[in-house]
Each structure stands twice: as C-alpha cells, then as structure tokens.
Amino acid sequence: MRADVTVDWEIPLTPDGLLGRLERFMGPGKSRAESAVEAAGGVLAAALLAAGLLGSAAARDWSALQWVVVALAGLDLIGGILTNSTNAAKRWYHREDPGARRARLLFVSAHLGHLVAFGLLVLDGDLTWTLGNAALLAGAAAAVEFTPVHLTRPVAAAAWTSVVLVNLFWLPVPPALAWFAPLFFLKLLVCHLVPEAPLRVRGRD
Numbered sequence: 001m002r003a004d005v006t007v008d009w010e011i012p013l014t015p016d017g018l019l020g021r022l023e024r025f026m027g028p029g030k031s032r033a034e035s036a037v038e039a040a041g042g043v044l045a046a047a048l049l050a051a052g053l054l055g056s057a058a059a060r061d062w063s064a065l066q067w068v069v070v071a072l073a074g075l076d077l078i079g080g081i082l083t084n085s086t087n088a089a090k091r092w093y094h095r096e097d098p099g100a101r102r103a104r105l106l107f108v109s110a111h112l113g114h115l116v117a118f119g120l121l122v123l124d125g126d127l128t129w130t131l132g133n134a135a136l137l138a139g140a141a142a143a144v145e146f147t148p149v150h151l152t153r154p155v156a157a158a159a160w161t162s163v164v165l166v167n168l169f170w171l172p173v174p175p176a177l178a179w180f181a182p183l184f185f186l187k188l189l190v191c192h193l194v195p196e197a198p199l200r201v202r203g204r205d
Contacts, residue, residue, distance in 0.1 A: 046075060
C-alpha cells in the first residue's frame with residue numbers, strides 16, 4: 001500500500017433524529033470528494049439511461065405508472081451503486097458490530113420489493129421473472145454474505161456474472177429494460193455485500 005494511504009475504520013458520531021438515521025443509512029463520514037464523485041457519476045449515468053429510454057420505441061407504449069416505476073428504479077439503482085461503493089458505506093455496513101450483518105441482509109431483503117414492483121407493474125405480471133430473480137437474489141446474497149471474507153470478492157463476481165447470464169438467456173426482458181438486472185445485482189452483490197477496507201489519503205478529503 002502507498003505510504004500516504006491509510007485504512008480508516010473509525011465511524012464518526014452522527015446526530016440524533018432523522019438526519020442521523022439518514023447518515024447511517026448512507027454511511028456516516030462521507031467525504032466531500034466522495035460526494036462530488038457520487039453526484040457527478042449519478043448525473044452522467046441517469047442522463048445516459050434517460051436518453052436510452054426516451055429513444056426506445058418500446059418505451060413509448062408504457063403507461064404513466066410504468067414510467068414512474070422505471071424512473072424510480074433507475075435512479076435508485078444508479079444512486080445505490082455509487083453510494084454503496086463509498087468508503088463511508090463500506091465502513092458502516094462492514095463494521096465490527098453484531099448488528100452489521102443483520103443490517104446488510106435487511107437492506108438486501110428490502111429490494112425484493114423492487115422485483116415485485118418491476119415484475120408486476122412494468123413486466124405486466126411476469127411471475128416467472130419476479131420469482132426467478134427473487135430466488136437468484138436469495139441464493140447469490142447468501143453465497144456472498146456467508147463465504148469466508150478473503151473470498152467474498154471473487155464469489156461476488158462469480159455470482160453477479162451468473163445471475164446476469166441467467167437473466168439474459170432464461171429470464172429475458174425487452175431491450176429497453178435489459179439494464180435492470182445487471183444494475184440491480186451489481187448494487188447488492190458487489191457494491192453492498194463485499195467488504196472492503198475504507199481508504200483515506202493523508203491530506204486529502
């Protein structure tokens with residue numbers, strides 16, 4: 001490791017109330033540089049997704065409700081990928097605390113709602129897609145969470161690759177929605193569940 005880089009597991013104090021809960025959900029102690037990258041990356045990715053959807057012929061037939069679900073899902077996944085990749089989120093969700101594992105698994109479990117909303121409202125009640133991806137999420141998340149810590153990254157990479165291939169070949173969706181499964185599982189399996197050391201460069205925010 002570079003001499004000016006340190007591993008920083010110290011979690012800063014958070015305020016009481018709603019603001020404190022929000023900080024803990026996102027990861028306390030996010031630096032200004034992380035926030036800037038997160039904001040810029042989010043705007044770029046959201047603009048690309050919006051351009052692709054607006055240019056899709058299939059998307060023109062969606063109802064207003066379907067557009068709302070797709071837009072919210074896209075923003076949540078893009079924001080979640082970036083937020084869960086920060087040092088602040090890694091420090092919080094992978095801290096040495098008996099409640100950390102429970103928090104990680106609750107976070108993943110909450111995303112079953114994404115699958116239900118997407119499958120029933122956007123894919124017109126496609127239960128095969130919904131239940132198939134729910135099973136993939138449960139199995140892949142368990143594999144990553146309960147594997148030995150030194151193997152979590154390759155296991156997560158293998159799990160992500162596998163579930164994306166299953167979606168492409170056996171749980172297909174219209175091309176305008178092909179981004180959902182790769183981003184959904186990237187957020188949860190790779191960005192959220194993989195423990196990584198929160199790094200800090202001395203003298204930089």
